[in-house]
Amino acid sequence: MHVNKLVLASGSPRRRELLSGLGLPFDVIVSDVDETIEEQMPPEEMVRTLAYRKASAVSNTLQDGIVIGSDTIVVLDGQVLGKPVDEQDARSMLSRLQGRAHTVYSGVAVIEASTGRHLVGHRSTLVHMRSLTDAEIVAYVQTGEPMDKAGSYAIQGIGSTIVDRIDGDYFTVVGLPMELLASMLTSFGIHVLKATEDSKR
Numbered sequence: 001m002h003v004n005k006l007v008l009a010s011g012s013p014r015r016r017e018l019l020s021g022l023g024l025p026f027d028v029i030v031s032d033v034d035e036t037i038e039e040q041m042p043p044e045e046m047v048r049t050l051a052y053r054k055a056s057a058v059s060n061t062l063q064d065g066i067v068i069g070s071d072t073i074v075v076l077d078g079q080v081l082g083k084p085v086d087e088q089d090a091r092s093m094l095s096r097l098q099g100r101a102h103t104v105y106s107g108v109a110v111i112e113a114s115t116g117r118h119l120v121g122h123r124s125t126l127v128h129m130r131s132l133t134d135a136e137i138v139a140y141v142q143t144g145e146p147m148d149k150a151g152s153y154a155i156q157g158i159g160s161t162i163v164d165r166i167d168g169d170y171f172t173v174v175g176l177p178m179e180l181l182a183s184m185l186t187s188f189g190i191h192v193l194k195a196t197e198d199s200k201r
């Protein structure tokens with residue numbers, strides 16, 4: 001199959017939007033990988049493993065292209081909060097997260113399909129969420145926004161109004177650490193910031 005040089009192995013509209021912002025052409029190929037993972041694994045290992053699993057499931061089907069996979073989890077008191085299974089689950093996650101800080105981990109894997117050469121990295125960001133009343137939690141869950149998000153909130157959406165501050169990279173929380181990704185892409189000959197011959201003079 002012929003693909004653009006860059007391939008995003010993700011069904012996440014947020015990741016697609018962030019990557020679009022770079023102005024590079026890319027294709028999206030969504031893999032249906034099993035995201036089951038050993039619970040005792042350290043969180044950074046978890047997101048790195050899943051990012052690589054997603055990217056390799058797609059790169060294995062291609063002859064060429066540079067494939068990007070990513071994974072995001074929310075960790076509170078050493079416990080991983082993934083996507084909520086239902087509204088009740090979303091409400092209970094938010095009542096645990098409110099009024100305190102948690103860590104968001106995002107892993108990124110970049111694989112060159114023709115050779116299998118790959119890089120895997122991750123970033124983490126501390127997110128301080130403001131206190132929420134039960135009524136606010138119910139109202140937020142009713143918006144529907146939490147349902148497909150790790151930790152049951154979206155910092156880039158209505159969730160922006162419940163985050164007090166963050167320590168670290170914003171894009172790690174949304175789901176794709178952009179500075180990390182760009183530096184990884186450089187190793188595969190894709191330079192987001194490349195001076196043209198004209199501008200070098």
Ligand SMILES: Cc1cn([C@H]2C[C@H](O)[C@@H](COP(=O)(O)OP(=O)(O)OP(=O)(O)O)O2)c(=O)[nH]c1=O
Nearest residue numbers: 010011012071072149150153154155173174175
């Ligand atoms: C914490 C947080 C998570 N999220 C999202 C990012 C991810 O889409 C999702 C975490 O689930 P993931 O399993 O990382 O990704 P995904 O299933 O949405 O997409 P794919 O596996 O195909 O790449 O949570 C936000 O959009 N905003 C936030 O503030």
